[in-house]
Amino acid sequence: xxxxxxxxxxxxxxxxxxxxxxxxxxxxxxxxxxxxxxxxxxxxxxxxxxxxxxxxxxxxxxxxxxxxxxxxxxxxxxxxxxxxxxxxxxxxxxxxxxxxxxxxxxxxxxxxxxxxxxxxxxxxxxxxxxxxxxxxxxxxxxxxxxxxxxxxxxxxxxxxxxxxxxxxxxxxxxxxxxxxxxxxxxxxxxxxxxxxxxxxxxxxxxxxxxxxxxxxxxxxxxxxxxxxxxxxxxxxxxxxxxxxxxxxxxxxxxxxxxxxxxxxxxxxxxxxxxxxxxxxxxxxxxxxxxxxxxxxxxxxxxxxxxxxxxxxxxxxxxxxxxxxxxxxxxxxxxxxxxxxxxxxxxxxxxxxxxxxxxxxxxxxxxxxxxxxxxxxxxxxxxxxxxxxxxx
Amino acid sequence: xxxxxxxxxxxxxxxxxxxxxxxxxxxxxxxxxxxxxxxxxxxxxxxxxxxxxxxxxxxxxxxxxxxxxxxxxxxxxxxxxxxxxxxxxxxxxxxxxxxxxxxxxxxxxxxxxxxxxxxxxxxxxxxxxxxxxxxxxxxxxxxxxxxxxxxxxxxxxxxxxxxxxxxxxxxxxxxxxxxxxxxxxxxxxxxxxxxxxxxxxxxxxxxxxxxxxxxxxxxxxxxxxxxxxxxxxxxxxxxxxxxxxxxxxxxxxxxxxxxxxxxxxxxxxxxxxxxxxxxxxxxxxxxxxxxxxxxxxxxxxxxxxxxxxxxxxxxxxxxxxxxxxxxxxxxxxxxxxxxxxxxxxxxxxxxxxxxxxxxxxxxxxxxxxxxxxxxxxxxxxxxxxxxxxxx
Numbered sequence: 001x002x003x004x005x006x007x008x009x010x011x012x013x014x015x016x017x018x019x020x021x022x023x024x025x026x027x028x029x030x031x032x033x034x035x036x037x038x039x040x041x042x043x044x045x046x047x048x049x050x051x052x053x054x055x056x057x058x059x060x061x062x063x064x065x066x067x068x069x070x071x072x073x074x075x076x077x078x079x080x081x082x083x084x085x086x087x088x089x090x091x092x093x094x095x096x097x098x099x100x101x102x103x104x105x106x107x108x109x110x111x112x113x114x115x116x117x118x119x120x121x122x123x124x125x126x127x128x129x130x131x132x133x134x135x136x137x138x139x140x141x142x143x144x145x146x147x148x149x150x151x152x153x154x155x156x157x158x159x160x161x162x163x164x165x166x167x168x169x170x171x172x173x174x175x176x177x178x179x180x181x182x183x184x185x186x187x188x189x190x191x192x193x194x195x196x197x198x199x200x201x202x203x204x205x206x207x208x209x210x211x212x213x214x215x216x217x218x219x220x221x222x223x224x225x226x227x228x229x230x231x232x233x234x235x236x237x238x239x240x241x242x243x244x245x246x247x248x249x250x251x252x253x254x255x256x257x258x259x260x261x262x263x264x265x266x267x268x269x270x271x272x273x274x275x276x277x278x279x280x281x282x283x284x285x286x287x288x289x290x291x292x293x294x295x296x297x298x299x300x301x302x303x304x305x306x307x308x309x310x311x312x313x314x315x316x317x318x319x320x321x322x323x324x325x326x327x328x329x330x331x332x333x334x335x336x337x338x339x340x341x342x343x344x345x346x347x348x349x350x351x352x353x354x355x356x357x358x359x360x361x362x363x364x365x366x367x368x369x370x371x372x373x374x375x376x377x378x379x380x381x382x383x384x385x386x387x388x389x390x391x
Numbered sequence: 392x393x394x395x396x397x398x399x400x401x402x403x404x405x406x407x408x409x410x411x412x413x414x415x416x417x418x419x420x421x422x423x424x425x426x427x428x429x430x431x432x433x434x435x436x437x438x439x440x441x442x443x444x445x446x447x448x449x450x451x452x453x454x455x456x457x458x459x460x461x462x463x464x465x466x467x468x469x470x471x472x473x474x475x476x477x478x479x480x481x482x483x484x485x486x487x488x489x490x491x492x493x494x495x496x497x498x499x500x501x502x503x504x505x506x507x508x509x510x511x512x513x514x515x516x517x518x519x520x521x522x523x524x525x526x527x528x529x530x531x532x533x534x535x536x537x538x539x540x541x542x543x544x545x546x547x548x549x550x551x552x553x554x555x556x557x558x559x560x561x562x563x564x565x566x567x568x569x570x571x572x573x574x575x576x577x578x579x580x581x582x583x584x585x586x587x588x589x590x591x592x593x594x595x596x597x598x599x600x601x602x603x604x605x606x607x608x609x610x611x612x613x614x615x616x617x618x619x620x621x622x623x624x625x626x627x628x629x630x631x632x633x634x635x636x637x638x639x640x641x642x643x644x645x646x647x648x649x650x651x652x653x654x655x656x657x658x659x660x661x662x663x664x665x666x667x668x669x670x671x672x673x674x675x676x677x678x679x680x681x682x683x684x685x686x687x688x689x690x691x692x693x694x695x696x697x698x699x700x701x702x703x704x705x706x707x708x709x710x711x712x713x714x715x716x717x718x719x720x721x722x723x724x725x726x727x728x729x730x731x732x733x734x735x736x737x738x739x740x741x742x743x744x745x746x747x748x749x750x751x752x753x754x755x756x757x758x759x760x761x762x763x764x765x766x767x768x769x770x771x772x773x774x775x776x777x778x779x780x781x782x
Contacts, residue, residue: 045703045707046707046708046711047712047730074699076699076702077698077699077731079731080731082731111699112698112700112702113698113699113727113731114732218703218706294685298773298777298778299778301774301778302777302778304778307468307503307504308465308502308503308504311467311468311504311609312436312609314437315437315609316435316436317437320437321437321438323438326438336468339438339468340468340470340473340504341468341469341503379778380771380774382685382774383692383770383771383774386686386690387689387690387695
């Protein structure tokens with residue numbers, strides 16, 4: 001049900017011809033009752049795409065009357081014409097929806113350096129606008145995909161309101177906004193200020209803890225829109241606001257797991273919990289260093305319990321580490337204690353590495369800092385997919 | 392001729408039984424005329440191995456009368472017993488060479504968490520000491536290898552003296568001391584202070600610019616020993632000191648290329664030159680981000696000219712970048728100009744990507760900062776080797 005699970009949203013997705021494969025590649029989301037409150041998180045890549053710059057500017061108003069997404073071309077690295085195209089996408093969409101161009105959010109994903117085929121866009125935008133419906137979430141979630149093998153959708157219910165979301169992104173996923181595109185909707189009534197804070201405090205920590213290949217994209221975007229159609233209002237502060245944030249985080253974590261398990265060439269998700277660090281930042285640095293290590297990722301792919309690689313990744317994280325205080329387990333099997341590799345039950349460790357979700361727990365001592373990072377293994381298919389992407 | 396190319400050094404390498412394969416795994420280097428002036432660079436990994444700590448302490452004196460290296464076990468993550476073993480290796484070697492244990496440098500490389508088989512060491516150290524000769528450099532260079540497919544040796548001549556060196560390291564190679572082990576010798580007469588400065592100013596920039604997989608090892612060590620046997624003295628300052636430094640850098644660059652071309656699963660070396668950055672550090676950050684990018688590495692493996700991945704890596708380097716001023720070429724073929732991907736000669740670009748050394752040139756504008764980084768492609772064999780390493 002994705003982004004149309006909460007009431008007050010209409011969506012559609014169809015094939016506009018951006019992809020040579022003929023698969024769906026144009027998606028539209030429209031709040032049924034006029035502009036929704038809206039907020040976003042955006043990539044910090046210096047080559048942020050024109051649609052990223054445009055949408056960031058448009059959302060300064062705190063509202064959106066439409067969200068249009070094309071897949072196939074990223075409209076990044078496209079020179080001055082790229083911004084003209086992004087503006088034209090907003091203007092054409094606005095003309096059909098009957099809103100101001102500034103109330104349209106625009107996202108693009110696909111090959112960097114490729115401009116959006118604007119003729120195809122102009123010819124398809126009336127069709128996708130005519131197709132929007134309250135059951136259109138799955139079509140929307142499908143049309144935003146690129147190298148993903150399947151759509152990622154998640155929903156949550158809370159105290160009288162719903163949250164829905166979808167995501168795409170199978171590579172170029174890294175800390176500083178992990179996935180390429182994440183769209184979240186709710187029928188709770190919430191202010192743009194609350195939406196911004198919830199994204200910053202509850203969504204960003206999830207997406208910044210996810211890494212497939214350490215490559216932060218030019219187009220990474222997370223948007224959160226509130227229709228208010230449930231009639232349930234969430235105040236900006238207090239326990240209800242916190243519960244709302246936790247429900248958003250729940251949807252993000254669900255989507256993040258789906259993204260990782262569908263990462264290019266991945267067969268397993270990797271979860272690294274770290275505790276006992278001096279600070280949260282230090283715990284996060286260690287968690288990311290382990291989950292992002294090529295040597296750990298290939299060892300997981302090969303179901304090879306290799307405690308040395310975990311030590312190596314902990315030690316090179318840049319965090320302040322007391323080696324003698326370090327412990328590490330995988331799936332509950334102790335591999336490292338007191339900073340030294342210990343004899344371990346090899347069969348149990350291999351079994352733990354064979355699951356769909358491989359969980360490492362790293363102890364750094366008795367400090368208060370804890371963090372979790374999410375990754376995936378790296379196998380032959382990552383190489384195959386990425387060595388042959390544009391050819 | 393490796394480390395015995397300069398006069399005044401004896402070396403040997405043989406099989407002591409550390410490796411199950413029965414290949415050579417114990418190496419010894421001895422200055423023929425008594426202690427040599429010596430200096431070192433060491434890993435900054437928090438899990439630096441006991442031999443790293445011991446050798447760093449021993450070289451504070453600025454001299455070494457022997458260098459012993461075992462391959463097969465890294466003696467890292469081995470708990471308190473690891474330091475006992477490293478000290479015992481120094482003591483046993485010193486007893487045979489007739490020097491103080493503090494004058495012996497000890498290095499270990501191989502599986503992390505595995506202790507050195509000390510019985511094998513004790514039984515083999517008299518044999519390797521009896522085998523040292525002025526022709527032993529190649530045997531030494533062979534006995535330090537682990538997953539390398541071949542030894543890496545380089546030599547240089549300068550104004551009346553020679554420099555020789557060997558290296559090992561096929562994975563776990565990253566900035567902050569790229570290769571696992573590098574041993575450099577010279578028959579110039581040089582003070583420990585000059586050796587330290589030359590390592591810091593001429594060797595470290597080379598090895599810190601090299602990355603295979605971004606994984607900084609627990610055992611990375613670069614040592615430089617001076618026998619003085621040429622009779623040619625190099626003063627601590629001035630043009631002769633600079634020429635000496637440049638000759639050491641030349642040997643290091645030669646070795647670095649050999650290491651990259653023999654990196655686990657690599658088929659091509661990647662060289663990234665950056666100019667026009669605001670500062671040297673910013674240029675280096677961009678050069679490393681491009682040369683270390685998984686997406687660039689897999690694109691090179693697949694001979695796939697993919698300008699978007701270059702933009703992505705430049706943009707996410709953390710350096711301050713003016714996108715509109717960015718240009719990029721591969722093998723002289725322009726892929727990006729004015730920050731935008733431009734139409735390019737695809738056939739020429741594919742040909743450039745097919746060479747043994749793939750050269751990218753990135754322009755960031757008109758700033759004074761320049762830097763070069765070295766990497767290699769990432770293919771199926773990297774996955775195969777690293778998914779099956781300890782099993």
